[in-house]
Amino acid sequence: MSEKRLALVGAHPDDCDILGAGLALRYRALGWKVMFVSMANGDCGHQSMSRADLAARRKAETEAVANLLDIDYTVMDVPDCEVMPTLEQRWNLLRVLRRFAPDLVVTHHALDYHPDHRYTSQLVGDVAYLLKVPHCCPDVPALRKNTVQAFFYAARQTGRMDEFTVAVPIDEQWDKKVAAMACHESQMYEWLPWVDFRDMDAIPPASDAAGRLAYVSDWRRPAFARLAEMYRDRLPAGTQLAEAYYAAPYPTSLNAENAKELFPFGC
Numbered sequence: 001m002s003e004k005r006l007a008l009v010g011a012h013p014d015d016c017d018i019l020g021a022g023l024a025l026r027y028r029a030l031g032w033k034v035m036f037v038s039m040a041n042g043d044c045g046h047q048s049m050s051r052a053d054l055a056a057r058r059k060a061e062t063e064a065v066a067n068l069l070d071i072d073y074t075v076m077d078v079p080d081c082e083v084m085p086t087l088e089q090r091w092n093l094l095r096v097l098r099r100f101a102p103d104l105v106v107t108h109h110a111l112d113y114h115p116d117h118r119y120t121s122q123l124v125g126d127v128a129y130l131l132k133v134p135h136c137c138p139d140v141p142a143l144r145k146n147t148v149q150a151f152f153y154a155a156r157q158t159g160r161m162d163e164f165t166v167a168v169p170i171d172e173q174w175d176k177k178v179a180a181m182a183c184h185e186s187q188m189y190e191w192l193p194w195v196d197f198r199d200m201d202a203i204p205p206a207s208d209a210a211g212r213l214a215y216v217s218d219w220r221r222p223a224f225a226r227l228a229e230m231y232r233d234r235l236p237a238g239t240q241l242a243e244a245y246y247a248a249p250y251p252t253s254l255n256a257e258n259a260k261e262l263f264p265f266g267c
């Protein structure tokens with residue numbers, strides 16, 4: 001099977017990790033290339049750090065993930081909560097994706113909860129066809145292949161989607177996915193517990209590395225256990241954890257035919 005290239009495009013520097021690190025690990029295990037893109041720099045995601053310091057810290061966190069997963073991680077120079085379907089952001093994303101030349105692009109659902117997620121989804125949709133149009137951004141050669149489009153299955157969704165969906169077992173990838181999520185220390189142990197009103201006293205200290213990983217695993221596991229339960233009729237018996245990817249409403253969408261090549265480990 002020929003090499004495939006996967007681009008996950010999230011709004012913030014942790015979205016791809018939370019939603020799609022299992023798929024990324026599946027691709028890397030085959031020797032296939034993976035790039036994560038964050039459309040925003042993450043500089044609003046903290047209750048006390050300055051925006052400039054936070055953006056720098058979060059960039060470093062993405063670099064730790066890139067090293068851990070052996071992937072590229074691109075963070076765009078857009079402040080948090082300012083992702084918009086502007087021409088500037090459209091062309092910048094177009095250039096990044098053309099240079100990587102993905103076979104599969106996954107992004108947020110168009111109706112996701114956060115405006116940055118929704119506009120990231122729109123931007124990815126906006127460039128889907130333009131990747132092949134040479135007169136748009138002629139400084140980077142247009143692609144001479146189709147790029148398949150899919151959406152993440154957001155953890156907060158509670159029912160099966162009507163669109164074509166691929167479920168990916170991630171039991172064997174879970175520990176490393178947890179380690180990738182845990183690289184985002186500013187998020188997993190500071191901002192997200194605070195903004196979600198979790199018990200801050202229950203967070204293990206930085207000196208307790210194993211406790212920190214277990215904290216993230218226990219917190220994040222139910223969402224992926226729910227997906228495994230939702231698609232248990234098609235997943236291998238005994239699958240405990242799964243990610244799911246479903247068709248985006250574009251001509252080059254994920255479908256039963258292209259999924260055979262793009263998800264050889266999927267169901």
Ligand SMILES: [Zn+2]
Pocket residue numbers: 011012015114117
């Ligand atoms: Zn986000």
